[in-house]
Amino acid sequence: MSAEIVHLDDRLKAERQDFDRIPIVDLSALRSGEDHAEAVSGLRWALANVGFLYVKGHGVSDALVERTFEAARQLFALPDEEKMAIHISKSGEALRGYTEFGGENTNPGITRDLKENFDVGLTYPGLTGPFQGENQWPALPGFRETTEAYLQAMLDTAVLFLEGVALSLDLDRDFFKPKMTQPMMIQRMIHYPSQAGQIDESSIGIGAHTDYGLLTVLAQDNVGGLQVLNRKMQWVEAPPIPGTFVINISDLMQRLTNDTYLANLHRVVNVSGRQRYSLPCFVDCNADAVIEPLPQCIDGDHPSAYGPISAGQNKLNRYAASFAHLN
Structure with a gap:
């Protein structure tokens, strides 16, 4: 580990507060069918005020999470030529595979992202178009099996969470179900030196951005580095909490709720002296699902701020702005 002293630019210093600005919500009652009023109320407050929350009681085993982190560490330890052999550009419109350092920049023109990625997704035989197709796999024993099991666990977690979101908006619990019959989901592994x-700000782990789609389910290792912008325009740490995922809502959820719920800016700055790994799962609905503001989120004081857009087109627009090989 380098002994060089770290000097953070003032704009990269997160506020460390005596209380946790990012709330924790227990999903156990939603899973069990018990009285879930407290969980739904917690979701409503968190999504309207923070856009981020920790969730516990999600039902995903710690053992599966750790196996997936170990798979990520093995992947990124491979020689560059093996990783580039499954580069995202080789997957065509499926846009799955490895992305090298600097290959994606989420805040282009301001920040060069200091990270490398690997993406896989759900596959639907016969379904074609952007973000559809086959995954590329490294030649690592057990890697595919572990990653596919984790992706299924993330789908289950996302479906449960979306049921809670629907209830928080006074919608039917299954409101999102018709939009999630063939959801676009990208399970990403990220390595940050x-x-x-x-x-x-010119080069950090990930520059300030909001996520694409409906929501992101994130597993963090114990290194930390995630920062979230609060209403006072202060960067607030989101430290790892064992047994939880961090969930944040994304652009389409803000559009759907006509800004009632917040897709919040966040970034990663890793100055820990250790390698950081994270497992974000980006959850979108069906590619052809049209998203526009809900009628109950529109009134005289809050006119509709967005027109309709398909989930697939929204995602493609954001990818085109971020991935170097698509330019």
């Missing part, structure tokens, strides 16, 4: 020396 640690930074040292004089650091500013």
